[in-house]
Amino acid sequence: MLKLMIVDDEEIILAGIRDMVEKENTAFTRIAIANDGIEALEIMDYFRPDLVITDIQMPEMDGLAMIREAQKKSVCRYIILSGYDEFKYAREAVRLQVKEYLLKPINQLELAQLLKRMAIEIMEEKQSIKLETQEDGIQLETSNANIRMVIDYMKTNYM
Numbered sequence: 001m002l003k004l005m006i007v008d009d010e011e012i013i014l015a016g017i018r019d020m021v022e023k024e025n026t027a028f029t030r031i032a033i034a035n036d037g038i039e040a041l042e043i044m045d046y047f048r049p050d051l052v053i054t055d056i057q058m059p060e061m062d063g064l065a066m067i068r069e070a071q072k073k074s075v076c077r078y079i080i081l082s083g084y085d086e087f088k089y090a091r092e093a094v095r096l097q098v099k100e101y102l103l104k105p106i107n108q109l110e111l112a113q114l115l116k117r118m119a120i121e122i123m124e125e126k127q128s129i130k131l132e133t134q135e136d137g138i139q140l141e142t143s144n145a146n147i148r149m150v151i152d153y154m155k156t157n158y159m
Helices: 011-024 037-044 063-071 087-095 108-135 144-158
Strands: 002-007 028-034 051-055 078-082 100-103
Touching: 002 011, 002 037, 002 108, 011 028, 011 108, 028 037, 037 051, 037 063, 051 063, 051 108, 063 078, 063 087, 078 087, 087 100, 100 108, 108 144
Parallel strands: 002 028, 002 051, 051 078, 078 100
Antiparallel strands: none
């Protein structure tokens, strides 16, 4: 239902996060992975993620530079994953309006709760946008009732 992109230069981290997301049965059912910022930006041309989890330190293009470029493509939700607990990274993340800054190693429960919270936030925003466009006379593909039902289900079963 929702799309997630994971960007990290460490294959074991990519596989681990993907496995965690799939095991937790979140609303993120479509997952794309990329090994660096450049590859992620190329994938974003055809895979429009609702949320991006990215490392900061990667070859070719770091996570912060990738976020700046991805924002130009209207990709707007990010979680930074880093092995570095440095203030300069956190400060730049705040400037880029990153939703969360997680330190490695990742706590599976913390990640699961964060993804579920983000899923609800994304679906509520999509619902709001749909209502606004319907007021303007524009019809979208998704159904209000279906989105509301999924949000209610997630709140009941996961929050």
